[in-house]
Amino acid sequence: MLKRLAYLTLCACAPLDAAPSIDESRLSQLAADRYWISLGHYETAKLGGWRSYVDDRRFFLAEDGAHHPDQELRATVAALYAPASLGDKHAQCVFPARTRWLREQLQLTDLPAPDCKEYTQWYKDVSPHSAVMIFPAAYLNSPSSMFGHTLLRIDQADVQSNETALLSYAVNFGAYIEGNDNSILYAWKGLMGGYPGLFALVPYQEKLAEYRSLENRDLWEYRLNLTPEETGRMVEHIWELKQIQFDYFFFDENCSYRLLELLQVARPSLDLTSQFPLTAIPTDTVKAVKQSGLVERIDYRPSRERELLERAKPLDASEQQQVLTISADTTQLQSPAFTALPRERQALIQDAAYRLERYRANGQERDPARTQRSFELLRAINRNPAPELDIERPGLPEDGHQSRTWQLGAGTREDRAFAEYGLRMAYHDLNDNAYSFPLGAQIEILQLKVRQYEGNDWQVQRLDLATIRSMTPRNTLLQPWSWQVTGGLERVLGKHEDEVLVSHVNGGAGGTWQLADELLGFALGTVRVEHNNDFAEFISPAAGFNTGLLWRNPLGTLSLEGKGDYFTNGEVRRSLSLNQQWELSRDLGLRLSAKREFSQLATAQNELMLELKWYYY
Incomplete structure (x- = not known):
């Protein structure tokens, strides 16, 4: 400055x-x-x-x-x-x-x-020749990465022939955060522009370690067909932006939008940013770049977590237990139970044990004992190597459904017919078309639903500010917690056989398990804080549960859920719901929803709705 x-x-x-x-x-x-x-x-x-x-x-x-x-x-x-x-x-x-x-x-x-020594040396160090757009996949456990992320890699002329991409530089735009803001404060400031945004040019190896290892995220590399002249033009401008502050907003003026601006500097004929007047979700910007004809090749780098799970997939329960035993005590490599196994099974087990140790070391301070165990496992692998991993490439992120959704539904609630109109700004729920999305992930931001009952009776049915759910299955080797958080306005059963609009914040944590291929079961304990005009107190807390099944089937995705909230004022509210979505096309879905709700304040209510969902951006 x-x-x-x-x-x-x-x-x-x-x-x-x-x-x-x-x-x-x-x-x-x-x-x-x-x-x-x-x-x-x-x-x-x-x-x-x-x-x-x-x-x-x-x-x-x-x-x-x-x-x-x-x-x-x-x-x-x-x-x-x-x-x-x-x-x-x-x-x-x-x-x-x-x-x-x-x-x-x-x-x-x-x-x-003038003699521009600093710039000349910097440009020589970067030595731009070509560019690659990097997309680290969505990672629900990091608020800054729930929608994925994009950055650019600047390659030198000999990177492809010498396979030296790790020596390249990465161009990243992100929020500059001072102090230790918690996740809620980060999300709020990110939405309201509370952080400045800065460009940074760092060694690509550092970014690769951060995203692929520390956050266990798959990486997609989109090689761009920019010429050396165009790449150099973009890098010239990156120098102009060193330590220059932008406003940073989570949904529009974010990492992806800023990188689109850089690409327009590289190739002035491009018009990318005008496609995102409201939001710039990273997957949508990847689609825009691809549709502009910039992408010439796509490479996939699986995360360490995916590599570990893929290696452990052919192992049975007892062999996976041996992975845990050997990763904790490498002397078990000489145990009768291990040495009695066929050599090919030994190779798989010790390779999985090594990957598990490296996975656990992510983000941790160096532990001499763990380092020694890793060394012993590497020696064993060298004597009896396992076959190379052959990981099937998942669906391309940009091939998933669009992020914004219009919704039109028709249904009945007890003896009243209604039409329901909805808009969701972003971007995926548990029943949406799951292609290129992990089963059990939900991120919804700013969803409004309005109902029109018979007699032209209109009412706001719900306004969700944010709903985030992470249902990652637990297994023998990894034991992640499942969690959810949501807040906004919604209709609940109230006095006088009517529905009342309440404001609420609730969340929960628990576990998810893989019951069969494409079938998950989950159970979470929940807490809820609610403002309800039917209650005497201004704020009413509750404890409860949320459990259910999630099944990806030939038609689409089905969910069966049971919920309960037990308020300190004596109110008990429970519900049972079933949702099945038919995937008519990538960006068009038809959803059947059935629900039965119970409350101490009113008689039970039944609801049935058929809803058409159109995804676009």
Whole structure:
């Protein structure tokens, strides 16, 4: 920051070399050019005019350059003629992408020649030749990664031939967080723009370790067909954005949206960001990049967790128990129970034990005992290696259903018919088309449902701010917790045989188990806090349960769920529901829902609805 301030001061004070007289109409034309708009990260303001997404005074040379691209262009042209003695603080060194473009457009052949040592060395180190878009798959246990993430890898000319991608650099945009904000505070600040966003250029090996090992996420690598010239143009602009702050919003001005802007700088003919006026879900941006014709190849890197589970898949229960035993005590490699096994079974067990040890070491401080166990297991593997893993590539993330959903339903509640209209901004529930989504994962943000009963009686049925459920099955080797959290408004049974709209926050934790192929069973204990006008107290707490089955079948996905809430004021509320979705196409589903609800305040109610769901973005 001090360097940028010093640079601006020097530019203001230093005498400029004679700048050529440039036709005003030409400058105005360039200021409206798509490429200049991309370099300044401008968008059309709500009330007309322009505004830049950049929220940092240091990025602009004109006093009001954030709102006037024409003023910023004129100030940049003038700054290019500052004395060369400014060195690394010269505009040509600070803004190489602007400099190159203006030199070409205006044929500026008489510019000073400052010595840009820092930029020249940095560009040489990066040595851009080609680019790869990286998509770490969604990871529910990290609030910043629930929807997945995108970043860019900048490769040198010999990366593909020498297979040295780990030596490349990664371009990442993310929220800059100071302190130790908890998950709830992080989510709130992320939604409301409470964090600044920054670009960072880091070794790709660091990012690969973070996403693939520490967070156990599959990685998808989309090799882009950018030319060396286009890649270099993008990297020039990345230098201009070093330590420059943007506003960061979880759903739109996020990692994926910012990377789309970089790609538009690389190839000015692209128009990617206009497709995302409201939200920029990472999977949707991947689809947009692919549809633009940028992707020439897709590579898949499974996570350590997936590799471990794949290795353990052919092992029976007793062999998986031996994996646990040997990973804890490598002397068991010489035990009669292990040595009596066929060599091919021994190879699978010791390989799985090694992978389990490395999995457990993720994110932990170095443990000498664990290191020694890993070494012993590696020696055993070297003597009797297991076959190479052959992991079937799952469905491509971008081939899943679209993220936004319109819903139209018709049904009956007791003796009253109704129509229901709904909109969900993002992005997947337990019964949605599960292709390329893990079974048991649910992330819903901002869902509104409105009902129209007979007699033109309208009412808000529910408004969900967020509903997140992670139903990851437990097994012999891994014992993850299942959990859920939701909050918003919903209709519940109330006094006078009527429904009342209540506000609530609830969550729970428990376990999920794989009962058969594509069949999960889960059981969670829950807590709920509710504001209900039928209750005497302002806030009423409750404890309860949520249990059920989830089955991916030939038609789609079926769920059977039982819930109960036991309030401290004596109210008992229970429900039993069944949902079956038919997948008519990737982005069209038909769902049958049946529910029976019980309450101490009213008689039991039955509801049946058929609902059409259209997914789009």
